[in-house]
Amino acid sequence: MGNFLAIRWAWLYSPSERPCLAGAREAEVSILVPLLDREQAARLPQRAREVVEYRKSGLSLNHIQGCPLDCAYCLRHTYGLWDQRQPRALMPDAEAVDRLVSHRYFRPHVTPVQVLNRATDPFLPSVRPHTLAVLADLDGRGLRNHALVITRHQMKPGDIVRLSQRVNRKVTLLFTYSGIDDTRIEPYPSAVAAASLTLMSAPARRRYRTILYWRPLVPGLNDTDGHLERACALSRLADATVFTGLFYRDQIAAYYRDGGLPEPYEATTRRKIVPETLEQRVLAAFAGSASLFRKTSCAVSYVHGLPDYNGHYGIRELCDICPAGQVSRCRSAHRVPSASQIQKAADALPDTAGMQVASISERAAIVSGLADEQPRYYLQHALGFQVHDVRHPHHPHRHGRADIGWKDAPGDD
Numbered sequence: 001m002g003n004f005l006a007i008r009w010a011w012l013y014s015p016s017e018r019p020c021l022a023g024a025r026e027a028e029v030s031i032l033v034p035l036l037d038r039e040q041a042a043r044l045p046q047r048a049r050e051v052v053e054y055r056k057s058g059l060s061l062n063h064i065q066g067c068p069l070d071c072a073y074c075l076r077h078t079y080g081l082w083d084q085r086q087p088r089a090l091m092p093d094a095e096a097v098d099r100l101v102s103h104r105y106f107r108p109h110v111t112p113v114q115v116l117n118r119a120t121d122p123f124l125p126s127v128r129p130h131t132l133a134v135l136a137d138l139d140g141r142g143l144r145n146h147a148l149v150i151t152r153h154q155m156k157p158g159d160i161v162r163l164s165q166r167v168n169r170k171v172t173l174l175f176t177y178s179g180i181d182d183t184r185i186e187p188y189p190s191a192v193a194a195a196s197l198t199l200m201s202a203p204a205r206r207r208y209r210t211i212l213y214w215r216p217l218v219p220g221l222n223d224t225d226g227h228l229e230r231a232c233a234l235s236r237l238a239d240a241t242v243f244t245g246l247f248y249r250d251q252i253a254a255y256y257r258d259g260g261l262p263e264p265y266e267a268t269t270r271r272k273i274v275p276e277t278l279e280q281r282v283l284a285a286f287a288g289s290a291s292l293f294r295k296t297s298c299a300v301s302y303v304h305g306l307p308d309y310n311g312h313y314g315i316r317e318l319c320d321i322c323p324a325g326q327v328s329r330c331r332s333a334h335r336v337p338s339a340s341q342i343q344k345a346a347d348a349l350p351d352t353a354g355m356q357v358a359s360i361s362e363r364a365a366i367v368s369g370l371a372d373e374q375p376r377y378y379l380q381h382a383l384g385f386q387v388h389d390v391r392h393p394h395h396p397h398r399h400g401r402a403d404i405g406w407k408d409a410p411g412d413d
Contacts, residue, residue, distance in 0.1 A: 033126050035089045045080030051090055052103045054374035057296045058112035058148055059105050063096035064089045064127055065119035069188040076119050077251040087120050087127050097137045105378045112146035123153040132162055139166045152176040155196040163208045170304045171208040179227045194234055201237045209303035212238040216246035218264045219278055228285040240291040240299040243282050245274035275405025290323050294399050302326045307333035311385035314363040317397050337383050345382045351375050364388045
């Protein structure tokens with residue numbers, strides 16, 4: 001299908017690691033990620049064609065799409081890409097990086113970036129070289145932005161060397177681990193992610209950081225005492241741990257029903273679901289932990305010794321489990337912006353023309369008039385302060401999660 005992307009092995013691999021291919025020139029060999037032509041790319045669903053998209057934890061680059069791991073809860077369901085299991089590229093790596101750094105939302109040294117996190121795994125064998133090429137390209141530009149790489153696949157000793165060569169970027173590896181044993185839900189075993197986390201966390205001196213990304217936690221599926229104990233033991237190997245729940249969207253629920261899978265909840269919602277009793281059990285199991293977080297950006301910032309780039313400090317109940325030193329960092333960086341400062345930051349974007357600042361408190365700025373979430377994320381990262389949409393209120397002590405499973409919930413959000 002289409003052409004094939006070519007990269008330089010000499011750039012990405014040490015001499016002892018280079019593949020030995022009969023008849024191959026040393027300068028270039030092909031990596032089997034099909035490069036779609038324009039007509040093929042144009043037939044993709046609209047959201048799949050958006051290779052740069054803002055998500056809460058960063059500006060996400062997704063020029064390679066398709067994954068064979070088949071996690072039943074995968075967000076590919078919501079992008080019309082579930083049936084695409086072979087990774088395919090919409091453009092070469094260099095073009096994708098150019099598109100990322102020239103995007104209206106990108107700010108050098110400020111905007112956190114996520115690499116290939118929406119529709120593939122960045123360390124699938126055929127995708128790995130492209131992930132490393134993107135990171136090398138960004139690093140070569142002298143950019144100091146956060147770079148988040150989320151994987152559940154097998155990593156190799158050579159990855160330690162290559163990722164440690166990144167001198168400018170703040171690279172964080174987040175290992176998705178759930179401990180789910182039901183292969184109908186998660187065919188690819190969590191043990192692989194656990195082994196990768198162990199491998200990549202072992203070196204005492206390394207430039208990148210590691211996070212146990214404990215997700216999705218689902219009552220009745222992976223929340224037994226044994227599951228909690230194994231996750232707690234694994235967390236001791238990582239630089240930090242984040243726990244979170246399930247995105248249960250309409251498309252995912254339909255897939256569960258059509259496949260006869262046990263439905264975890266009776267309703268769907270736009271936010272992740274972490275029931276109150278489940279959170280309490282997690283906190284009890286991790287009572288001795290000094291590096292457990294509810295939010296991805298909190299953990300990513302912590303492992304690099306920086307204040308939270310999403311400005312969660314205003315949501316004070318989020319910080320009750322954070323290390324004291326990290327709370328101090330975030331407190332020192334916390335600045336409540338004025339309405340004029342928020343408007344000035346918004347003026348840089350064409351998609352904030354109708355935005356109005358409804359209110360400002362120590363917790364967050366409440367705005368209206370935004371068509372979608374992406375400019376809101378831009379403003380949060382530009383200001384280092386929480387920006388909420390008046391249509392989707394954040395209820396106290398629920399930490400921006402769905403109301404499902406919480407006492408006195410006002411209704412679905």
